[in-house]
Amino acid sequence: MQQQSTIPTSGQTPTPTPTPDSSESIPVVPLRHPIRTAIAVVLILVAISAAWDVAANKRYHWDVVISFLFSPQIMTGAGLTLVLTVVSMTVGIALGTVLAIMRLSANPIVSTISRGYIWFFRGTPLLVQLIFWYNIAALYPVIALGLPFGGPSIVIGSANVLISPLGAALLGLSLNEAAYMAEIIRGGIGSVDKGQYDAARALGMNGGKLMRRVILPQAMRVVLPPTGNQVISMLKGTSLVSVLAISDLLYSAQIIYSNNYQTIPLLIVASLWYLLMTTVLSFFQNKLERRYGRGFDVSTRRTRKPKARTAS
Amino acid sequence: MTTAMVEAKGVRKSFGSTEILKGIDLRVERGSVTCLIGPSGSGKTTFLRCINHLEKVDAGRLYVDENLVGYAERNGKLYEMQERQTARSRLNAGMVFQRFNLFPHMTVMENVVEAPIHVLGRPRKDVTAEAQVLLDRVGLGDRGDAYPQELSGGQQQRIAIARALAMKPKLMLFDEPTSALDPELVGEVLDVMKSLAEAGMTMVVVTHELAFAKQVADQVIFMDQGVVVESGPPQDVLGNPQHERTKAFLSKVL
Numbered sequence: 001m002q003q004q005s006t007i008p009t010s011g012q013t014p015t016p017t018p019t020p021d022s023s024e025s026i027p028v029v030p031l032r033h034p035i036r037t038a039i040a041v042v043l044i045l046v047a048i049s050a051a052w053d054v055a056a057n058k059r060y061h062w063d064v065v066i067s068f069l070f071s072p073q074i075m076t077g078a079g080l081t082l083v084l085t086v087v088s089m090t091v092g093i094a095l096g097t098v099l100a101i102m103r104l105s106a107n108p109i110v111s112t113i114s115r116g117y118i119w120f121f122r123g124t125p126l127l128v129q130l131i132f133w134y135n136i137a138a139l140y141p142v143i144a145l146g147l148p149f150g151g152p153s154i155v156i157g158s159a160n161v162l163i164s165p166l167g168a169a170l171l172g173l174s175l176n177e178a179a180y181m182a183e184i185i186r187g188g189i190g191s192v193d194k195g196q197y198d199a200a201r202a203l204g205m206n207g208g209k210l211m212r213r214v215i216l217p218q219a220m221r222v223v224l225p226p227t228g229n230q231v232i233s234m235l236k237g238t239s240l241v242s243v244l245a246i247s248d249l250l251y252s253a254q255i256i257y258s259n260n261y262q263t264i265p266l267l268i269v270a271s272l273w274y275l276l277m278t279t280v281l282s283f284f285q286n287k288l289e290r291r292y293g294r295g296f297d298v299s300t301r302r303t304r305k306p307k308a309r310t311a312s
Numbered sequence: 313m314t315t316a317m318v319e320a321k322g323v324r325k326s327f328g329s330t331e332i333l334k335g336i337d338l339r340v341e342r343g344s345v346t347c348l349i350g351p352s353g354s355g356k357t358t359f360l361r362c363i364n365h366l367e368k369v370d371a372g373r374l375y376v377d378e379n380l381v382g383y384a385e386r387n388g389k390l391y392e393m394q395e396r397q398t399a400r401s402r403l404n405a406g407m408v409f410q411r412f413n414l415f416p417h418m419t420v421m422e423n424v425v426e427a428p429i430h431v432l433g434r435p436r437k438d439v440t441a442e443a444q445v446l447l448d449r450v451g452l453g454d455r456g457d458a459y460p461q462e463l464s465g466g467q468q469q470r471i472a473i474a475r476a477l478a479m480k481p482k483l484m485l486f487d488e489p490t491s492a493l494d495p496e497l498v499g500e501v502l503d504v505m506k507s508l509a510e511a512g513m514t515m516v517v518v519t520h521e522l523a524f525a526k527q528v529a530d531q532v533i534f535m536d537q538g539v540v541v542e543s544g545p546p547q548d549v550l551g552n553p554q555h556e557r558t559k560a561f562l563s564k565v566l
Contacts, residue, residue, distance in 0.1 A: 196413060199472075
């Protein structure tokens, strides 16, 4: 069979060649979409001219962008942004899973505590939470392990020393993230068929094993897409920590442009790094989604046949 | 007289204010096949789930293999079992569900070996070899790598039976195993169940397949509105029913 051009802009009428061995097949002329084709052409022209404009406009200072793209300060900032994202998301997902299971508990006190946590951490601005943890020493100058209601305690150290700006940032981001993840994971657990619990129990599983082996792997399928969203918004949300004077990616760029006044080029540098990291993270999200989609989306397992142009 | 595999004495169960089981008494002998029949809402499925302690018994006593289900009896009191103990006691019985409930994220083979490996802690190599024998027995020896959703309902239900058998239960519970199947797929599942009965497995089957009951069952129990109305050999209960309610039910079904 003849390979046909798939570009819709080609105005050629496809001439199907009859295949000799299948005499019963009828040639099919695909429906053409002239308006769709015209719109596509216009869009391509607009995109090309916009790109050309950006590339040719001297005021973007692409030379500055390139000179700072791999500067040590920017690279360190990007690294810190990545560390903040990975650590906060990891803690957030772990704590969120615990909160989700607590929220689903039959014990009303346990579920109410989880509900209260989620209510509080989702209901107050992240920026406020970050500044709160940064200033925790004002409320609790000394951190100690001890019995409640004024019982004996062991002093661990000064809050100012223990909770560094980075510590405050990680604490704020993780605890906030846990509240959102808890709701996402609760939704995922709720999406698993009740018959799965029956089947697992009938096979002698209980509590943790039932969750780990049967329920959570199935919940993952529902949990992953919104979690990918959370990771990406966390990556960019970490830029909030610049209020705590932590030199993350955006803050590093800000420091540089406050010296050399090249505001736009340095914001472009930061954006390029954010884009790159987002792209890499999305790639891993796709892989994970495929991994946990096994057995659900049956069509993805079968090798796709090339689209036949002839109907038999 | 040998002891029964399942013995129920005045078993009661309510959901909220609705009483589903109003005092069930019955015996299931070892190596016998018991079919529970009756209109929907009669409590057959609930009773079956009580045998496996998927539902808690509110009153009365239910013994499986001489052990009280879900409770420990000490000093004239019944103590509710720890979840872990309950899970252990469930190992006596294998259960097959109306909607198969295979684990969709695992292949057929993984479904079958899951519990023997992760609950009983047996070596994977032994379990896999046994699982292959079981899959061959239900006629699906070549589908070990498939995922449940790639199989027909009848095939899924046969896998579910193999999965339950892999735990080497003393008793098999079937909850309307063919009700969710297309008519042409019912036969293949019933054939597997028949061969299981011939091999001497003790079985309790909730079913609407009266032909199967007539052919395979040693005992047929007709339940209605939470009580056992009539029980006995199939030729009596199905062929010559004594109670009006049994007659009314059979005349609608047959």
